[in-house]
Amino acid sequence: MAGRRLPLGRLEVFLNAQCVKVNPDSPQKQVRFLTLSGDKKLLTPQPRLTTEFFSVLDSQMIPTGCIPEASTPAGAAKYGRPLGLDEKIKVDLIVIGSVAVDPNSGARLGKGEGFAELEYGMLRYMGAIDDSTIIVTTVHDTQLVDNIPLEKLQVHDVPVDIICTPTQVIFTNTTIPKPQGIYWEKLSPEKLSQIRVLRELKARIEHETGTKLPCGPSVKLPQPQASKEEELECKS
Numbered sequence: 001m002a003g004r005r006l007p008l009g010r011l012e013v014f015l016n017a018q019c020v021k022v023n024p025d026s027p028q029k030q031v032r033f034l035t036l037s038g039d040k041k042l043l044t045p046q047p048r049l050t051t052e053f054f055s056v057l058d059s060q061m062i063p064t065g066c067i068p069e070a071s072t073p074a075g076a077a078k079y080g081r082p083l084g085l086d087e088k089i090k091v092d093l094i095v096i097g098s099v100a101v102d103p104n105s106g107a108r109l110g111k112g113e114g115f116a117e118l119e120y121g122m123l124r125y126m127g128a129i130d131d132s133t134i135i136v137t138t139v140h141d142t143q144l145v146d147n148i149p150l151e152k153l154q155v156h157d158v159p160v161d162i163i164c165t166p167t168q169v170i171f172t173n174t175t176i177p178k179p180q181g182i183y184w185e186k187l188s189p190e191k192l193s194q195i196r197v198l199r200e201l202k203a204r205i206e207h208e209t210g211t212k213l214p215c216g217p218s219v220k221l222p223q224p225q226a227s228k229e230e231e232l233e234c235k236s
Contacts, residue, residue, distance in 0.1 A: 008095075008164045009034050013134050017092035019043060021054075021123065023116060024073045031095050031138060032071040036062065043083065043091060044076050045119050053122075053197045055080030056089070085201060091128045094120070096158065098137045100145045106159040106174025107148040108137055114191065117156045118198065121182035125201070131178050136162040150176065156183045185214040 008014055008031060019041040022032045035042045042057040057080040062070050069075040083089065096116045098108040110116050123129045137160045144165065159176035162169060184202065192198055192215070202213055 008136065008138060008169075009038070011136075011162070011164075011169065013093055013136070013162070014038075019089065019091050020093045020095060021091045021119075021129075022095045023097055023119075024076065025097050027097050028095060028138060029071050032076075033067060035059075036067045036070055042070075042076075042080075043089070044073075044080070045115070046073070046077065053085070054083040054119075056083050085122070085126060085197070085204075087126070089126070089128050091123060091133060094123075094129065094133060094135045096135065096137050096160070098139050098143060098160070100143050100148065101137050101139055101160060101163055102146060102148040103144050103163055103170045103172060104146060105148065105150060106161060106163075106172035106176055107150060107153060108158065108160050109148065114156075117158055117179065118182065118187075118195070120158050121156065121179055122197070122201070124179065124181045134162065135160045135178075136164060138164045141165045141167055144170075154186065155179065156186055184216070186216045188216045188219045190219060191216075 014020070014034075015038075017040060020031075020035045021043040022028050022035060024044050024046070032042055032044060036057060036059040039059050042059075043054050044057070045054050055076045057070055057076060059067065062079050066075070066079065070079040096108075097110070099111055101108040120129070135158060144163070153176065155177075156179045157176075158179060159174045160172060161174055162171055164170075182198075182201075187198070192202070206212055
């Protein structure tokens with residue numbers, strides 16, 4: 001396992017990217033700022049997808065001095081425009097968070113809510129990404145763990161190609177297959193009821209194909225974990 005001491009902003013895949021998808025959580029706020037400061041398009045989901053789908057932000061359309069605000073979830077909703085399922089967009093790079101990630105295999109563990117996987121699956125459905133789209137996770141060095149059991153991974157779990165920590169950049173050379181879309185048979189009725197855009201997409205596919213899509217087993221969903229930014233916005 002070799003690491004190079006390069007920040008994300010100096011990576012060739014980031015410098016060459018024109019559109020970067022970044023999750024809305026607090027640990028990736030600096031990545032969102034870096035994306036907009038680099039004259040790139042930022043694609044970021046609304047937190048937990050409960051209100052809207054994705055917001056697209058073009059740095060050239062953001063008023064001078066407002067990029068820090070636009071890098072927050074509320075700012076993304078304010079300065080971005082909603083992205084529809086029918087919109088044609090190409091995402092060059094994906095940056096996601098992780099609770100833990102294996103530098104040897106590229107396997108990652110998230111918070112257990114499955115939003116990174118759902119967002120990835122919807123982008124695959126839209127044709128915005130494919131197997132060649134690089135996936136980066138930004139974590140602290142203490143979140144690197146060896147030997148995440150590959151047999152425990154599910155078909156919808158998203159592996160990472162590159163790990164960025166404060167001290168190193170690791171190219172995982174992952175061989176874990178990337179998800180090919182949304183796996184409806186894994187999606188519980190409870191999760192589906194939370195996310196309007198998924199219900200709309202399911203109804204559309206069923207109408208177009210004339211076939212009822214499968215549904216996963218009923219589960220008790222974990223309590224949503226609000227980020228520090230969301231908590232501050234709720235108090236303001």
